[in-house]
Amino acid sequence: MxxxxxxxxxxxxxxxxxxxxxxxxxxxxxxxxxxxxxxxxxxxxxxxxxxxxxxxxxxxxxxxxxxxxxxxxxxxxxxxxxxxxxxxxxxDLFWEKEYDLPADAAAARLLMIRSGVIHACGEEIGRWLLGKTQNHLKALVVAGLSTSPLGSSGIGAVEEDVSLFSAGLSLWQTAASGTPVSIAVTEEEIERWRAAGVESEQVHIKALPNRYPYENPVILACAHLQKDLPGETNPLNEGILVIDTASVLAAGRIMTSRRPLIETRLELLGEGAKNTVAVLTRIGACAGGFFEPLLVRPSKLVAGGLLAGEGLTDDQPLLPHYHNVVALPLPERRFMGFAMPAATRHSWTRTVLSSLLPRVRFESKAEVGGEERPCISCGACEEVCPRGISPSYLFKVADADIIEEMELYGIDRCIQCGLCSYVCPSKIDLMGKIVAGLKRLEAERAE
Amino acid sequence: MMYVLRKLMDRMLQAYGKGPFGPIVEALDFFLYSPDKTPEGPPYIRDGVDAKRFMSWAIIGLFPAFFGSVYFFGPRVLLVVLVSYVAGGLVEVMFSILRKEPIAEGLLVTGLIFPLTLPVGTPLWMVASGAIFGVFFGKEVFGGTGHNIMNPALVGRAFLFLSFPKAMSSGWVLPGQGALGAGLSHDATTGATPLLAVKLAQSAGQSVTVAIKEVVGTDWLQLLWTKGPDAFGATSAILVVIGGLIVIFSRVANWRIPVSIFGTIIVLGWVLHTLAPSTFMPPHYQLLAGGLLYGAFFMATDPVSGPVYNRARWAYGIGIGILILLIRGLSGYPEGVMFSILIMNLVAPLLDHAHRSITSRRFQHG
Structure with missing residues (x-):
């Protein structure tokens, strides 16, 4: 190893x-x-x-x-x-003397949990995939692992280094007793992957069109698996295995040293950070003050995906499933900000001309970017919703607390990806309202 | 300088922000400086587009038609637009103060879109009353921006059209051909709009084809630049199309609506014209004469009063196209764009509901 x-x-x-x-x-x-x-x-x-x-x-x-x-x-x-x-x-480290070390199989299991195996339904998969793609997805791995000790087939994402990925892959393949694996990478990446010598009889490389961030990863995964779009419940019962560098490191450490995992590796990204750094930390350390030496501007810290991730508060512990933390600079008031071309900010609509400019520097800020206005039914949320539900209507019935309508129009199908809130020109937090509606619906059902 | 301005704004906010004039001060503050709010929940990044940016693109889209009409008709156009803004703005601000809500940006579009549909000779008091009626009954009584079921600019125009039919149908001034128009002297030449001329000839027993020949002669290209006396914003088809492309490419307007309207007019208009050439005008005349282009690009695409879903938008556009053909061909009115859009505004929620029912059925049988 x-x-x-x-x-x-x-x-x-x-x-x-x-x-x-x-x-x-x-x-x-x-x-x-x-x-x-x-x-x-x-x-x-x-x-x-x-x-x-x-x-x-x-x-x-x-x-x-x-x-x-x-x-x-x-x-x-x-x-x-x-x-x-x-x-x-x-x-906490008493176990170096006492603890009964876990066996290899248990370590493999730990790898799965550490890296996020999803046994559950399509919603989970979509949610996870969205979370993953926002972390700059570079590859999807689809593998037939049904006979493996890991127990399920999977799609994995690789975030960093090809060679690291190969290491993870070999680990995975060992566990999977040589089941063929196919890797799907973006078209730009494919040459790099071939050059790294990843391709073999057991490992196939395919090109996958992928555009950040609006390409729906669920569609992407479906296309790769050659399955129908997940329109209904439980569409992709494939299970997902994420092999990322953090997991590989963790697994490697476990398997070579036979220790339980008490550390986590986080990547700190974003305009608020000096540069992208990987940080090794104890699980459970408080987020507050932790990243401050690494920040160049006052920032909002978001863990677990740019769109759907949670905002970190000072007393929040760093959890093992946080693969990265994005530092989004706090906004400042700009003179005539609305009239500026705003090419530095990524925009779904073309109203900022960002799509016409050949080189756009995306600057993500933790910024609402406008005042909240009533919904003008522009339909932007309808167009981006990967689940085909109607966010513009659901948020209204969720606000009005009409339980039957929420159920009828598929509020359950929401995967909380946050795209609707992202695109809304009226700056309405649709996802927040829909999630609040979902909670009330759950409460109602529990009664 | 910037520092002084910021200080001044802070002081004004402190002094008046909580008072009855709070909305005005706030609107000025947020106009001058973009807000620095951080989202309270995920997603923590948001798209760069906001209501102000959205509306400013709609206004930029109206600029070609607006400046074109200043060129054709002279400075009176500026006066008409100013009156419309002031009158409509007063109603909007009054309601914002009463409701203690921020002033919505929609007015900036309504205030410009409305006067461009009028004859340039419309008396100013009439412009003002139309703007007030449109904003008040078209929008505010329903709850303000986002809640209106009909396009406020068209409500205002319909009010003028039905209340002062004479002024609205005989005040058409021929566009001047020189720089900044012929000015508007008292003896400015007036004439019938191309559609009205055809309608009059038709009711006098003449066939449509002959009437069109008399109105435009053989020079079709003339219709593209100035179509003769008409609503001053819709005077030049080319300028309206340029503006229309701006709103479509900036995604402020959804392309499906104008495309479905034009498609219906061309296909169904051609069929009807072939079947009954004496009643229905040929499709190219339908498109170029009258306010169809202007209505399709700027009025029908109003997101608030139109449908939300793309499928419903196709149906909505087709509905508008059919109604225009029927009203122009069979009713006593020469122009049918305004009524067609208003009628389809009322149907739009139904179309949305139909779309939702269909998709939700799919969820249930999944």
């Missing part, structure tokens, strides 16, 4: 951050009972919920030593993940 070498290459900053006295471990919505109860003592690496019943993208092992303080709800949307708050009491 060669993973040790990659670690030095891709981590450009290690920040020693003090862990807060209480660490939140997100466990998703476990389908079985939790293995621990409130007040139980807990050690680093101890499972919190049965690992095969875990929800996507979440973590199931404790990253600290202490006792279970409480179970709490955390996050947005109807699938609000439940977290376990653990009050730290002892030496």
């Amino acid at each position: 060669r993973f040790g070498a990659y670690r030095a290459d891709s981590i450009s900053a290690t920040i020693e951050s003090a862990l807060p006295p209480e660490v939140l471990i997100p466990i998703g919505i476990p389908k079985g009972d939790a293995l621990v109860a409130e007040g139980d003592p807990i050690k680093t690496g101890q499972p919190l919920v049965p690992d095969d019943l875990i929800s996507p993208r979440q973590f199931h092992l404790s990253t600290v030593t202490g006792h279970v303080d409480r179970f709490i709800s955390h996050g947005k949307g109807m699938r609000a993940p439940t977290s376990v708050a653990i009050a730290r009491s002892g030496d």
